[in-house]
Amino acid sequence: MAYTEEELKKELETKEYEYGFYTDIESDTLPKGLNEEIVIAISKKKEEPDWMTEWRLEAFRAWQEMEEPEWANVTYKKPDFQDISYYSAPNKKPKYNSLDEVDPELLETFKKLGISVDEQKKLAGVAVDIVMDSVSVATTFKKTLAEKGIIFCSISEAIQEHPELVKKYLGTVVPKKDNFYAALNSAVFSDGSFCYIPKGVRCPMELSTYFRINQAGTGQFERTLVVAEEGSYVSYLEGCTAPMRDENQLHAAVVELIALDDAEIKYSTVQNWYPGNDQGKGGVFNFVTKRGLCEKNAKISWTQVETGSAVTWKYPSCILKGDHSIGEFYSIAVTNNFQQADTGTKMVHLGKNTKSTIISKGISAGQSQNSYRGLVQVNSRAENARNFSQCDSLLMGNRCGAHTFPYIEAKNKTAQIEHEATTSKIGEDQIFYCNQRGIDTEKAIALIVNGFSKEVLNKLPMEFAVEAQKLLEISLEGSVG
Amino acid sequence: MKNNSMLEIKNLHASVDDKEILKGIDLKVNAGEVHAIMGPNGSGKSTLAEVIAGQEEFEVGEGNILLEGEDLEELSPEERAHKGVFLSFQYPVEIPGVSVTNFMKTAINESRKAQGLEDMPANEMLKKIREKSEMLEIDRKFLSRSLNEGFSGGEKKRNEIFQMAMMEPKLAILDETDSGLDIDALRIVANGVNKLRSKDNAIIVITHYQRLLEYIVPDFVHVLYNGKIVKSGTKELALELEEKGYDWLKEEAAV
Amino acid sequence: MDLKEKLVSSFMAFEDGLDLDHPVHEERSNAMKNFETKGFPTKKDEAWKYTSLRGLQKVDFSIFPKHETTLEYKDVKKYFLHEIDTYKIVFVDGVYSSYLSETTHDGVDICLMSSAFSKPMFQQVIEVYFNKAASKDESLTSLNTAFSKEGAYIYIPKNKMPKKPIQILHLATGNEAALMLQPRNLIVAEDNAEVQIIERHQSLTGNEVFTNSVTEIFAGKDAIVDYYKVQNDEPTASLVDNTYISQKRSSVVRVHTFSLGGKLIRNNLNFYQNGERIDSTLKGVTILGDKQHVDHHTLVHHAQPNCESHQDYKGIFGDSSTGVFNGKIIVDKIAQKTDAFQQNNNILLSDRSTINSKPQLEIFADDVKCSHGCTIGQLDEEAMFYLRSRGIPKKEAKALLMYAFANNVLESVRIPELKARINKIIADKLGVRMGFDL
Secondary structure: OOOOHHHHHHHHHHHHHHHHHHHHHHOOOOOOOOHHHHHHHHHHHOOOHHHEEEHHHHHHHHHHOOOOOOOOOOOOOOHHHHHHHHOOOOOOOEEEHHHHHHHHHHHHHHHHOOOOOHHHHHHHHHHHHHHHHHHHHHHHHHHHHHOOOOOOEEEEHHHHOOHHHHHHHOOOOOOOOHHHHHHHHHHHOOEEEEEOOOOEEEEEEOOOOHHHOOOOOOOEEEEEEEEOOOOOOOEEEEEOOOOOEEEEEEEEEEEEEEOOOOOOOEEEEEEEOOOOOOOOOOEEEEEEEEEEEEEEOOOOEEEEEOOOEEEEEEEEEEEEEOOOOOEEEEEEEEEEEEEEEEEEEEEEEEEOOOOOEEEEEEEOOOOEEEEEEEEEEOOOOOOOOOOEEEEEEEEEOOOEEEEEEEEEEEEOOOOEEEEEEEEEEHHHHHHHHHHOOOOOHHHHHHHHHHHHHHHHHHHOOOHHHHHHHHHHEEEEEEEEO | OOOOOEEEOOOOOOOEEEEEEEEEEEEEOOOOOOEEEEEOOOOOHHHHHHHHOOOOOOEEEOOOEEEEEEOOOOOOOOHHOOEEEEOOOOOOOEEEEEEEHHHHHHHHHHHHHHHOOOOOOOOHHHHHHHHOOOOHOOHHHHHOEEEEOOOHHHHHHHHHHHHHHHHHOEEEEOOOOOOOOOOHHHHHHHHHHHHHHOOOOEEEEEEEOOOOHOOOOOOOOEEEEEEEEEEEEOOHHHHHHHHHHHHHHHHHHHH | OOOHHHHHHHHHHHHHOOOOOHHHHHHHHHHHHHHHHHHEEEEEOHHHHOOOOOHHHHOOOOOOOOOOOOHHHHHHHHHOOOOOOOOEEEEEEEOOOOOEOOOOOOOOOOEHHHHHHEEEEEEEHHHHOOOOOOOOHHHHHHHHOOOOOEEEEEEOOOOOOOOOOEEEEEEEOOOOOOOEEOEEEEEEEEOOOOOEEEEEEEEOOEEEEEEEEEEEEOOOOOOOEEEEEEEEOOOEEEEEEEEEEEEOOEEEEEEEEEEEOEEEEEEEEEEOOOOOOOEEEEEEEEEEEOOOOOEEEEEEEEOOOOOOEEEEEEEOOOOOOOEEEEEEEOOOOOOOEEEEEEEEEEEEEHHHHHHEEEEEEEOOOOOOOOOOOOOEEOOOOOHHHHHHHHHOOOHHHHHHHHHHHHHHHHHHHOHHHHHHHHHHHHHHHOOOOOOOOO
């Protein structure tokens, strides 16, 4: 039966109405799928200048030609890139009227982490008036930074307000065609942070508190750019330490750090996105590209505690371009249940007298797979390069796996590289010893794991370390029967 | 007469991998007493110590272990510790990354929790640590090192006694605490142990040699051989053993 | 025509000369199919990331050399370990030389693959062991399997031990401008048997040689096998050595690889532990100069509980040489109480030399002791100073320290004369005049 034109029109009108009903809430969400129009639309929504739109399009065109990498030691069902909506306004999260409506399991975790009730409300998306306080905190915070000439804002804001800086540095460390996920991020990044520390300035506070209060939801395709001018210093804490129940399946963030002569950037991450349930259902795919560039005498230090996500693919790296520059990577990766992590670092020594240190602690439990993958490369002109790497794995139970894939490439005879790796388990005798001193088995494991991870935990800023320690405990709960 | 029994072991049998190691031990230790258990290698001394502490590796067959009249059978090692059982290990294990202080803090607070007490206030803990470490002539730097990691034999043993001092147990079992100690360290450790002796607690000293017993003078000496206590006596028995060795006892036991 | 095409098209001609009803025939055909599909590995293959065979594929290798040469023992004596009495299996341009060889069937079989393939008395061993350890997936191994015809056949029955060590020597005369050789060795040591084998590939001229060798070693329960690979060839000789070792309960297999010369050397050394309480030892000394390239690719697969493996590879790289160490240890879920140790230490001597090291662990069992260590560095400055303060000039001190660095791998060599020989080669290479220790 054919429609009459009249009928068709009528039906379309009702449909429109149906959709229209949601328009108020979802007007900021683009339809699923990815093509040039979508990329342009994202750029337009953010009111970006033409050069930015063009930059995104170039990345998109490159991405189309690329293939999703398969070399990592992880298996998962590849996301359907046409089944994702690439732009949705923040705060799409459900709003609750009180904490009683929030998932009790989530609240339990908040409690274990020792997060205040007000903050719990904020993080869970409960509307509270305390936000006013937070905003004022944030405002004073911003004022202090502004006095020092520090710029700390969203990347969208930076594109509008400081285009010359963004233009100069964006994509210089992670080129838009660097890899599949980086290209995707470059094309569609929704938002992220921009941080600029002027010459000779020591940022007086950890750039984290602000983040935690104000940007609980950071989106799927986060883009971060940190520029530390000559002789400056900044310590940057990324991510929510709170256990965000982020149900977005795919995360592909890009972080670029630029440390100019004599500058130092300390970048700490605690990641505990939803790892999927204990049957391995659901959970976040976390495909991140993080890289820093060190000029002369500069230092970049990555510290990460990875306990979340179903699949993690992440290699925070340092390009040690300048003479005497230093790169550091301290990592704890915990996998439990069916989680898979393939993480590590790349230390590329280009300059003379460059130094790098890698300390990686992998803890596997349940049926998870935990891989360290790292590259230490000493180029032919990198006289007197030094590297020390230590990769330790701790296995809990007999159904998980720990893997170490270090690549060591040296082209200079003055290089000194040391790599050590060990694999161990928690000994029955260690547990008994603790038991004998009155410490129960669960607590004993927590104690031993914390001890195992200590060299890395020590690198975290104080308040972060305490939470990270608790996170380790929570992630491993029930891992020993 | 008031019953002041601290530990009572009745006809205790224990085995590992179907091999019986303890073959019927009877032992009664009253509060305020120090007992020494001696015997040749492989007689079951360390097994006895670990069975009392609740090591699950051993299968306990017949028999009972009573602490202040309470049967320990169903209790986990940590519950026994909470009730005041302390074992100074012959071979203390290493726990990398966990400092002595942190370990003690955890242990003490877990025991307090089990007794329904709040965590020990930090200043009190610190005061106690200072006091006990001075008593055992332990350098403060030592306390921030990883538990037993890279410790010399003597340091490990001294650390065990330090933990004993911190935890103030009712029943302390010292399993070959003298091995690996030079004479000065032995004197310090023994001195520490003696300071902890009181009418309210009891100590079992397991050793090969009479030497330690010159410093920690026992009220009773027992000889363990082939899973049984074959002879008991006073401190003079230890001297006799030192002089004559164990062979005469083996012969006696064989009859 | 490139090398792959040439090999594929020669296969039929090769088969013509063989018994097509022989059970091995099917193995050969299947292997050829695999090689045809996969071809030569390229740098895109993770396992060949650091070693390229492209150059070799451009050379017009002769695959079936015409054999006319007679060699005098005195001309090749220096390539033998002649200080001691040994059995010898010698091939000249891939063809067995009875004149230079000394084989035996006295209680043990030390002879040739060609006989083992054709004579009924060996058929059972061939059926049980041939191509059972070798990879059916790896393309170069398949290529060798396809052309498998000649090589050393060593069968040591239960509780036996040959009276003396065995030398396998592959000589290339240079009669062909460029020669490709594909020897295939089968070594079986039955339960409680013991054997010591030295293998060497040697080109006698500056003509190009490319050897793609496969050796299968089976060690029965409590068997002990010592295998020494001496790789000190001409700068125009390339070698891909594929060795597969299958071990049964409580057996000990030790493989020492001395890579001291050649153009391109790739050692694929694979250990499979199929029983408890096995001991596998892999040791290597590599000293390179010029534009030489050595790639050690090891795999130790711990598939049963209570086994050990020890790997120790030392490398010294001068001039524009390149070294690769890619060592993988896999510990299966059931392989509890595994004790796996891997060490790779390297020294770069020149600004143009390169080392790529990739020591990998893949562990699925929790009660294991696994560790690997890798260093790239220079000589210990303090030790240098110490020696110089005792009056030893810098150059000699340096040589002495390098010698000491490489030499400790030799401790486990059980043939004293071989140890002395390798010692001397190392000393010569490093310019140390050793008036002692020989």
